[in-house]
Amino acid sequence: MKQILTLVILLTFGVVTSQAAEGDRVTSTLQASLQKTFAGAKILKWSELGSSDLLYASVLYNNERMNAYFDGKGNLIASGRFIKAESLPLIVSKSLNEKYAGASIIDVVEYIEKEGTSYLVTIHSNSKEMVIHSFTDGSSYVFKKTKITGK
């Protein structure tokens, strides 16, 4: 599962590329699986994720853009969308404010998989950009850290 999360994050931040999925890979099972969970979702594009056997659908759901990720057998394994910082659960935002006081939140991805919902929060703090993986109980760890270089 960690591998999927990594791929999803790398895709989100443009490190992994994707290409349009071949038509025969987008089976009716895939479509049904998507509609079962996200009824009424409007599919914008099917893509293959990097060199993995994963497929993902970019969809409009409740007028918001999100991605739904499927394994090679057509099972929905994860989904993700950008959300506003104000939509973070109170416990998560409180915990981040305490751990990274003074940091600016740049963007937030809500990530859902079988194990539950978690959040990938990109922050800028003291010339560093960090991606924090936060959980609904307020726990978190630094997933990625890079130094912000001046232009």
Next chain:
Amino acid sequence: MKKQLITLSLAVLVTISSAFAGNKEGVSDKAIKSFNREFAQARNVEWDTNKELQKATFELNGQVMFAYYNKEGELLAVSRNLATNQLPIRLSASLKQQYGDYWVSDLFEMASNNESSYYITVENADSKTVLRAIGAGDWQLYKKIKKEAL
């Protein structure tokens, strides 16, 4: 179990705004100190009390929030009203599947005991239903009220 009961009774109190009748008398120093420590950036703070609780209404990061304290000045819970698009997508999707024909009349998040719970009131012509989800888990029936015939 005791904390669970407190959370449940708080949820009921939050939905009934009249439970706090604008009585600003008797807010304890402990509650005010605790609030100032916990929410140093809060603005436009107003206090209400009832027999059991002390409630602070305030603005933080552009949002109106509510903090609930017991008589001993301990923070019991923090809550805020939400728009449906602020719900975790899993909750939003299952709500649409199960209650797609209902309209939403109330939605708030309550944080206590290191976990967030969501309470949503959905209605149709016949009934008013309150659902609760702990974390971003599944909705559970919390309360259902049949509407009286007109």
